[in-house]
Amino acid sequence: AAGTDNAASYCQEPYLKQDDASLKKLGYWVKSNTTERDKVLVAGFGAQVQVYTERLSPSIYFNATQTRMAKEVFFHDLLLNQPNMILVPLFPDYTQNVDPDMRSFVNGLIAKDYYFDSCEYGYGIYQIKHLNYK
Numbered sequence: 001a002a003g004t005d006n007a008a009s010y011c012q013e014p015y016l017k018q019d020d021a022s023l024k025k026l027g028y029w030v031k032s033n034t035t036e037r038d039k040v041l042v043a044g045f046g047a048q049v050q051v052y053t054e055r056l057s058p059s060i061y062f063n064a065t066q067t068r069m070a071k072e073v074f075f076h077d078l079l080l081n082q083p084n085m086i087l088v089p090l091f092p093d094y095t096q097n098v099d100p101d102m103r104s105f106v107n108g109l110i111a112k113d114y115y116f117d118s119c120e121y122g123y124g125i126y127q128i129k130h131l132n133y134k
Contacts, residue, residue: 010122014090018121020048026121027052030085033118042123043106044094046087049123058083066099075105086110087123 007025010016018026028054030040040055050057059077061070088094088106095103114126 007104007121008119011090011119015122017091019035022121023048024052026087026123027054029120030055030087034085039081040085040087041083041106042087043103044089045096046089049087054122066102066117071099071102074102078105078109082113084127085117086114087120088126089122090122096114107108 007022007029010018010022027049030049034040034053034055036055038055039058040053041051041058042049042053059074059076059079061074065071065074086106088108088110110126113129115129117127119125119126
């Protein structure tokens with residue numbers, strides 16, 4: 001569609017799900033705005049973006065795996081290895097397909113330790129307020 005190459009168009013309502021080219025561009029944007037040792041969380045089902053960032057996820061569960069055990073590991077991993085950057089999808093699939101407790105956990109982490117940086121390709125980009133290397 002015309003104008004789908006425009007990153008800003010994904011950041012206005014109605015929020016559209018990105019095409020593959022936009023997901024790749026988002027991944028490259030993250031890569032160019034982080035360092036190699038930064039951890040990045042792409043909330044929800046962001047495996048495709050995660051690959052293009054060439055950055056490690058703070059958890060082995062980088063796609064929303066919603067079993068009780070997977071959630072426990074995911075929550076533990078995020079607290080232990082806080083990502084430098086968190087990307088939260090704005091499009092409806094995220095709220096429809098990701099369990100409320102997972103979204104709530106990520107939102108709580110953001111509220112406590114992150115600031116809103118920008119919107120890129122339909123994802124809210126949050127940067128950590130302090131670097132807490134362990």
